[in-house]
Amino acid sequence: MVVPETQDKMYYPPEDLQRDAHVPDFNSYLALYRKSLDNPEAFWKDIADEFFWKKPATGPMLQYNFDVTKGSIYVKCMEGAKTNMCYNVLDRHVREGNLGDKVAYYWEGNSPDRHETITYRQLLSQVCRCANVLKQMGVKKGDRVSIYLPMIPELVYTMLACARIGAIHSVVFAGFSSESLCERIMDAQSSVLVTADGVFRGEKLINLKQIADEALQKCREKDSCSVTKCVVVKHHVLRTRSGAACNKLQTPWDAEYDVWWDEAMTDSPEECEPEWLDAEDPLFILYTSGSTGKPKGVLHAVAGYLLYTSLTFKYVFDHHHDDVFWCTADIGWITGHSYITYGPLANGATSVLFEGIPVHPHVGRFWEIIEKYRVSKFYTAPTAIRLLMKYGREPLQKYDLSSLRILGTVGEPINPEAWQWYHEAVGQGRCPVVDTFWQTETGGHVLAPLPAATPLKPGSATFPFFGVEPTILNEHGEELEGEAEGYLVFRRPWPGIMRSVYRNHERFENTYFKKFPGFYVTGDGCRRDKDGYYWITGRIDDMLNVSGHLMSTAEVEAALAQHPSVAEAAAVSRPHTVKGECLYCFVTLKDSREFNRTLEEELKRLVREKIGPIATPDFIQNAPALPKTRSGKIMRRILRQIARNDHDLGDLSTLADPKVVEVLFSQRREAAA
Template sequence: MTDQHGTIESHPLRHGEEAETYPPRPEFRAQANVNDSSVYWRAAEDPEAYWADQARRLKWSKPFTEILDWSNPPFAKWFADGELNVAANCLDRHVAAGLGDRVAIHFEGEPGDTRTLTYAELTHEVKRAANMLTSLGVTAGDRVAIYMPMIPETVIAMLAVARLGAAHSVVFGGFSAESLRARIDDARAELVITADGGYRKGRASALKPTVDDALALETGGEPSVQRVLVVERTKNEVAMVPGRDLWWHEEITAFDGDHEPQGFPAENPLFILYTSGTTGKPKGILHTSGGYLTQVSTTHRNVFDLKPETDVYWCTADIGWVTGHSYVVYGPLANGATQVIYEGTPDTPDWGRWWSIVQKYGVTILYTAPTAIRACMKVGRQVPEQYDLSSIRVLGSVGEPINPEAWRWYREIIGAGSAPIVDTWWQTETGAIMISPLPGLTSLKPGSAQVPHPGIDVNVVDEAGNRVDRGQGGLLTIRRPWPSMVRTIWGDDQRFIDTYWAKFGDQYFAGDGARVDEDGDVWLLGRVDDVMNVSGHRLSTAEIESALVEHHAVAESAVIGAHDETTGQAVVAFVILKSQQTLLAPDDAEQALKQHVASQIGAIARPRQIFVVSELPKTRSGKIMRRLLKDVAEGKEVGDTTTLADTAVMQTISARMREGTR
């Protein structure tokens, strides 16, 4: 069948379904950065040569002669004898090339304040900040903790730290004092950069008091923090500790924009980013400089088909997550992109905020999370249809598998039925995109991350490490080192080996399930710990969630496996119905949706219970906290809710479940 924008083809999927595909439009393919499929086999024949070619696009103060050192697996070294300055690659070289007047950042504050920084202005500010940090004793090899909102000073702080050869540890602004203290202590950070607060959901949210509380906590060890640097954002009254706390705006006035960048080895630590661990102790994921910058800049340019002269790029991720590191700071700025940074939430002051920003700045590339897309679906298409979104030419998705219904809505409503969607799979540990379509080459399939990026070698295996047949589910592994890979867990090499390499030895195990379809496209099935065992059948929560959202009345769903004495685990689902839908009354929804899942996947996947709720428990980055839903479904004490965007959600869900089980 054909739509007005090009051909839609059908391919066999599973359970007799047909998966439609969307080939690149000829006019898009003609202008695409990558439109020759030979890039895949050339990179597969000699991946090291491929990545070396990409690395040479950067400015090296000392060119590398070594590419990959894999003599001590799993500890990789890329371009190890080369030297470069990451910040200078993101800033100085663009100014030197005559691009100083190009806009680097359009900042939009939640209250409506704006600020535009050109590459020359951003470079000037980073140099001043580097001089200020030097005066505070920051040198190469030090660690600096950053706990800030989405404002330009956060980007400036990260780049100033990188410019000095120090490593930053950015901690998401929604974390508690205890979480912040644990991360500061593990990295042994001597300086904390924070702000008085930031704006969120229409009000000023304090940050500095959390830093004070974190530093006041007794941990039994000698505190490492010597100084706290505070950016004034909300003008909240905050307590300043004499001799320790300094105002950014007061300190920086003493410094000019004269700072020569020094080259550092390619394996110099760039940042530590903490991610949750099964033991409860966060894992400090260590990324280094040359290989990381090579892969984030390459994937940013290729996957989003970036044209830095004309594109306006917007990644909605917070700077506290790896997406904010790789695709807000380092990838876009290394490529000389013009980008939007927005401080607040998509619903402040109303659900038109994102679309008004797209219209205002003429955003051409939008990269966001399926959770946000589904939230916009729930509100309805009538909101984005009030705005001119015709500037958009590429759409991206990140954070979790995107269900086909949300994919189609995103393409039709936000992308005017023609913008390609690049559904990207990667992790904090991988550092950069690993599996994704290339929009000038790939025939897109809603719901599939599709193909490994050139130079990346993925495998789907069974528990014994044997490759599974096409159409079968298995475990996703990566067989060859890649430039932006995690180098170790900070301070704990053995934990790094045990966590990622012990299961298959020579293959990195991502912790995700996947299947490869008959065309060779990869479908992510979610975390392996999100795979349920129901009467001996392994079922993916993501697959059942996707089936639920395929129902036209459902806006969003979360599925967990709850303990069941008969079947081992049972499927329990929580769904949000679309606000405008009239197909299902909440009282009728459970039976109708159970039957829908059974018809889509099979009777074994029919949920034991389905609860209609008004909201799901999400962190401020948009991730659904399925662990809390599992606790409440199994009648356990609900765990820590401090990282939730709305801590009252779980009380509401618990009450709804009590009603539903009477």
């Protein structure tokens, strides 16, 4: 790593931030990074010593095998130790650290008139009550609990209640369809589902209970419904807000399965002894899109995830006691798990928990909340930044953003234009922008700048975090030195890396370790520049990133193919000014079927129903045939060029029928006209 003293478009950390930073300069970063690689035992033990262990570790801090040719892949952290995640993020602060009266969350609802303040003591009380309710329902260590909730405090209560009793939570984003929820419940074999009657997103009312019931019915139809109880939160906005939408909301009810949250919690005790778990016991499952179309249940373990989310939060956001941190993600994604729930709470931080959307009830909502709570560290997605850029600087100028000290981005590489606007307009030219690269599978940041230590290049994820050793390989698995571009892989694990795919370890090994034995394969392309900075270039496999959400093209194609008019479908990405990427789909119809506007809307609706609104294609093009190799493989590289209307197609020698390409360009022109 070489950081030049001067270079165009290089941004250096402000001196006032460096004065009290945990890592105050680049040399300090290099020294710690070197220690984390050369002496990981000592490095991670120093971190572990900050937490409570009912029983100390009997094995090394990290043990692993990344080489499939040498046996089963595994990662173990602090083998032999016993602890509890919930105790470490709550009891340790309340009972041992005198932080009971400190604010854990400022909850900000969909509407500005709905808000709540939750201290660490109140959070612990609610979590214990919820844990006792789950225990009364028969939930025990190792059981799975599916959570299908909006961004309300009960979501955090339920997650931590599961962690307290040793149950494994599986949070499902409350924007997913009943089919997606069904699939995740069945794979996890959950015994309890926690949901809400409904939620407003902006002005749109969504009946979550109805979607949950449809999911459970689908499970029953497939003879695979393991859920015995459905706990339903009454969303208080729906009970206090008048209007036609609220009046029409009907909450389906089955007295045999359904239980109101408030009624179950009323007499539940406020004390609940934590279950002391082995370091490698599972903490949660979080499903992420897979290239085969079937979501993967990413499994994370207790001790390693605790160490890693705590450390990345502390250093990447340079957290201090009086900070107010706001991550705008949904807890249904890994960002919310790591940097709304576990990472901040492990550090005794105060966070904003936000239910709404950036432009409701006005386009200055983000800036209004930053002023209201004096937010000092702000973490959001490039999609949100690009959306708000459209409204210019005027909405920003109505609010006092002087509390901001550090800005962060997550979900996808940020384009330089958005980076500049974020830095200059939101951060007023004084706040470093930490552009973080990581995945559901990594548990926390793996490439990211440290705000007081790392000179920044707009659009670059810069350097590896502690304990992370990246390298770049070519197609043949050969390691590339210096300036290079190829596959981003990692040579060794860190404590927070996933442990397996739930109930499918073979898929875990094949997906992440088979292509290049001895390395964890991210599936992302990467460029390293002459100064050693890393730049993420996008997915190499059949995945795309829509508004920061990783999505499987195979999953979308499978949904389209279920329509009776569709013989074959292919989905690719196309650049989008706000989302970063959007879905561009090609469909080949069965004989005599006509492609028209009605069919196009039916196909979009089908994808929404099967996956969720976030997967809705922006474009669907009629494709009399698809470009294929002589062996029958669809050439998505060519489809991506057609979607972009780019005629520079490269080598077409392997195409079975080159005429297909011109037909597709012709169809595209007709559709555009």
